[in-house]
Amino acid sequence: MALDKITTVQGTAVHVPGSDVDTDRIIPARFMKCVTFDGLGGYLFYDVRKHEDGSDKEHPLNNPRFKNATVLVAGSNFGCGSSREHAPQAIYRYGFRALIAESFAEIFFGNCTTLGIPCVVATGDDIKVLAAAVEADPALAVTVDVEQCRVFFGDQSFTVHVPDSARDSLISGRWDPIADLLESMDDVSARMQELGYSA
Amino acid sequence: MGNGKSLFEKVWDGHAVRELSNGQTQLIIGTHLIHEVTSPQAFGMLRDLGLKVRFPERTFATVDHIVPTDESKEPFSDPLADAMIRELRKNAEDFDITYFDLSTGKQGIVHVVGPEQGITQPGTTIACGDSHTATHGAFGAIAFGIGTTQVRDLLATQTMAMSKLKVRRINVDGQLPPGVYAKDVILHIIAQLGAKGGIGYAYEYGGEVVDNFTMEERMTVCNMSIEGGARAGYVNPDDTTFEYLKGRPYCPSGDAWDATVEKWRAFASDPDTVYDDVVNIRAEEVAPSVTWGISPDQGFSVNGTIPRPEEGETPAEQESIREALEYMKLTPGTPIKGTKIDVAFIGSCTNGRLSDFREVARFIKGRKVADGVKAIAVPGSQIVAKLCENEGIDQVFRDAGFDWRRAGCSMCLAMNPDKLIGDQLCASSSNRNFKGRQGSPTGRTILMSPLMVAAAAIKGEVSDAREVFELTACATA
Numbered sequence: 001m002a003l004d005k006i007t008t009v010q011g012t013a014v015h016v017p018g019s020d021v022d023t024d025r026i027i028p029a030r031f032m033k034c035v036t037f038d039g040l041g042g043y044l045f046y047d048v049r050k051h052e053d054g055s056d057k058e059h060p061l062n063n064p065r066f067k068n069a070t071v072l073v074a075g076s077n078f079g080c081g082s083s084r085e086h087a088p089q090a091i092y093r094y095g096f097r098a099l100i101a102e103s104f105a106e107i108f109f110g111n112c113t114t115l116g117i118p119c120v121v122a123t124g125d126d127i128k129v130l131a132a133a134v135e136a137d138p139a140l141a142v143t144v145d146v147e148q149c150r151v152f153f154g155d156q157s158f159t160v161h162v163p164d165s166a167r168d169s170l171i172s173g174r175w176d177p178i179a180d181l182l183e184s185m186d187d188v189s190a191r192m193q194e195l196g197y198s199a
Numbered sequence: 200m201g202n203g204k205s206l207f208e209k210v211w212d213g214h215a216v217r218e219l220s221n222g223q224t225q226l227i228i229g230t231h232l233i234h235e236v237t238s239p240q241a242f243g244m245l246r247d248l249g250l251k252v253r254f255p256e257r258t259f260a261t262v263d264h265i266v267p268t269d270e271s272k273e274p275f276s277d278p279l280a281d282a283m284i285r286e287l288r289k290n291a292e293d294f295d296i297t298y299f300d301l302s303t304g305k306q307g308i309v310h311v312v313g314p315e316q317g318i319t320q321p322g323t324t325i326a327c328g329d330s331h332t333a334t335h336g337a338f339g340a341i342a343f344g345i346g347t348t349q350v351r352d353l354l355a356t357q358t359m360a361m362s363k364l365k366v367r368r369i370n371v372d373g374q375l376p377p378g379v380y381a382k383d384v385i386l387h388i389i390a391q392l393g394a395k396g397g398i399g400y401a402y403e404y405g406g407e408v409v410d411n412f413t414m415e416e417r418m419t420v421c422n423m424s425i426e427g428g429a430r431a432g433y434v435n436p437d438d439t440t441f442e443y444l445k446g447r448p449y450c451p452s453g454d455a456w457d458a459t460v461e462k463w464r465a466f467a468s469d470p471d472t473v474y475d476d477v478v479n480i481r482a483e484e485v486a487p488s489v490t491w492g493i494s495p496d497q498g499f500s501v502n503g504t505i506p507r508p509e510e511g512e513t514p515a516e517q518e519s520i521r522e523a524l525e526y527m528k529l530t531p532g533t534p535i536k537g538t539k540i541d542v543a544f545i546g547s548c549t550n551g552r553l554s555d556f557r558e559v560a561r562f563i564k565g566r567k568v569a570d571g572v573k574a575i576a577v578p579g580s581q582i583v584a585k586l587c588e589n590e591g592i593d594q595v596f597r598d599a600g601f602d603w604r605r606a607g608c609s610m611c612l613a614m615n616p617d618k619l620i621g622d623q624l625c626a627s628s629s630n631r632n633f634k635g636r637q638g639s640p641t642g643r644t645i646l647m648s649p650l651m652v653a654a655a656a657i658k659g660e661v662s663d664a665r666e667v668f669e670l671t672a673c674a675t676a
């Protein structure tokens with residue numbers, strides 16, 4: 001099963017400030033009553049984006065200037081809290097293809113990698129510079145280079161950190177473990193029998 | 200000395216297929232349990248990839264999370280819940296998976312159903328898209344809660360990528376005082392070791408007290424391993440385990456039984472196992488426990504005094520006490536006993552089994568729930584409900600003023616109509632006291648044993664069950 005090799009993500013960016021943004025905030029629990037992840041994009045950050053009557057609050061994602069952004073720029077400990085996969089699914093389905101933050105919560109990071117969403121870690125200072133550049137020019141092209149571990153925008157760039165295992169998985173097109181797991185099904189069948197699980 | 204292997208290592212080694220390119224292990228999960236909330240998307244992914252369920256006989260399904268407990272006629276009044284239930288039914292049919300549907304008389308909370316059917320067995324690996332899968336460890340199984348993509352991985356391959364855990368042995372020795380239950384033991388352990396204390400570990404529970412526990416008590420303890428931060432928790436299999444399993448539908452019978460028991464027995468940790476860590480707990484120090492905060496480790500004896508933020512050892516801890524008390528609307532420096540409650544909930548995969556209802560029924564006979572308290576009792580499965588009804592336990596609960604409901608998760612996470620309203624305070628036998636957990640964004644939860652919930656329901660306030668029910672052998676802890 002050939003997956004895309006995710007070496008770079010290019011697009012425009014939006015900055016959602018704040019630290020410790022938890023998965024409940026990313027996708028509130030009540031939207032988990034669904035049989036597919038399909039509609040989740042519309043509920044991304046719902047309670048911080050919408051008033052109770054459904055009208056818009058002030059939020060970067062509600063700002064038309066950043067409408068088609070595909071790179072999400074965030075603060076520290078992004079994605080903490082419950083392990084719900086609904087959170088990275090909502091982010092992906094909203095249209096984001098890469099995340100840049102000061103740090104990510106561990107399970108969230110793993111879930112994103114499995115979905116082929118690169119999460120790269122930058123310093124707070126670099127994020128500030130990027131956020132200011134994007135604020136000044138929302139159409140600014142931003143490139144997240146996973147292979148080189150760098151982010152490029154305008155005539156600037158900075159180094160980001162991507163853990164080796166995630167970087168390798170993404171650039172070799174093996175970010176989803178299913179392909180790896182499916183490789184050894186003969187061994188699995190034999191072991192299932194040995195262990196007495198199957199006849 | 201020291202060459203022994205723990206049960207965890209034996210089971211892990213037996214189920215490890217190979218090392219994956221990213222350094223994780225491809226691990227066989229022999230038994231896969233699914234429910235309506237975290238599985239439909241996984242079946243969707245499977246279809247998108249054009250894959251089949253590889254070992255359909257090793258996946259078992261039931262509905263629990265969103266099933267209503269006050270109506271039995273389909274379609275249910277919540278169209279979203281109804282759609283999710285229909286979706287599971289369809290997936291089970293399409294992929295030939297055993298499904299304990301509402302009409303089978305065997306439906307219930309997935310962690311109650313597995314053991315009840317004898318699907319949960321020693322020396323096996325089990326996973327479910329639900330963090331309380333550790334419950335099955337009570338049988339000497341290694342059981343993990345997993346995410347939806349991993350549910351897909353299990354459907355497609357019966358394996359998942361996982362990193363090995365360390366093992367912490369927790370000994371509980373001595374004699375539990377009257378009125379002190381398995382729930383108090385696990386709340387005590389979590390309060391001692393903290394909600395993040397178990398990260399990276401599997402917990403092995405043992406010692407005199409655990410050895411003497413029934414299977415249902417062991418399940419209560421293993422269930423809340425996750426609240427202590429541990430990914431799995433287990434008890435070594437012994438005669439108590441085998442006795443419970445004997446004659447259950449999915450267990451071997453006849454000649455095969457004895458051989459199976461010998462095989463199961465051999466999975467127990469060797470006496471000379473060297474653990475990554477050992478913790479010793481004295482049973483005499485365990486009191487009827489309650490939580491006062493918004494994390495399961497924020498708990499203490501029912502006779503405790505609500506902490507003051509200044510008592511926190513670090514600024515972060517002080518801040519978390521402050522946040523918890525503000526949310527819980529509790530006054531620092533006052534006793535928790537006497538705190539008024541609005542709702543009493545007995546049920547969940549922690550404490551929704553026959554023994555839980557039986558024990559409470561012994562004491563509430565002839566008593567009444569206090570005015571203004573809404574009390575509900577929700578059996579963990581249709582079989583639990585039936586066994587209770589056979590013994591007339593349902594009637595005892597009804598006579599006392601409890602609502603006797605149909606099986607499901609109910610107010611444990613409130614994805615069905617059973618929810619707190621506003622800032623109602625609930626005395627609950629469930630396992631999580633997070634903000635908003637019981638369905639209202641400002642609802643409040645105090646975790647405790649079922650008998651303590653009954654005491655609170657009758658008094659209308661947080662109470663010491665030993666006093667309310669005159670368990671006089673011991674006054675206060």
Ligand code: SF4
Binds near residue numbers: 309331548607
């Ligand atoms: S009873 Fe509660 S904790 Fe247990 S499976 Fe249901 S929702 Fe999860």
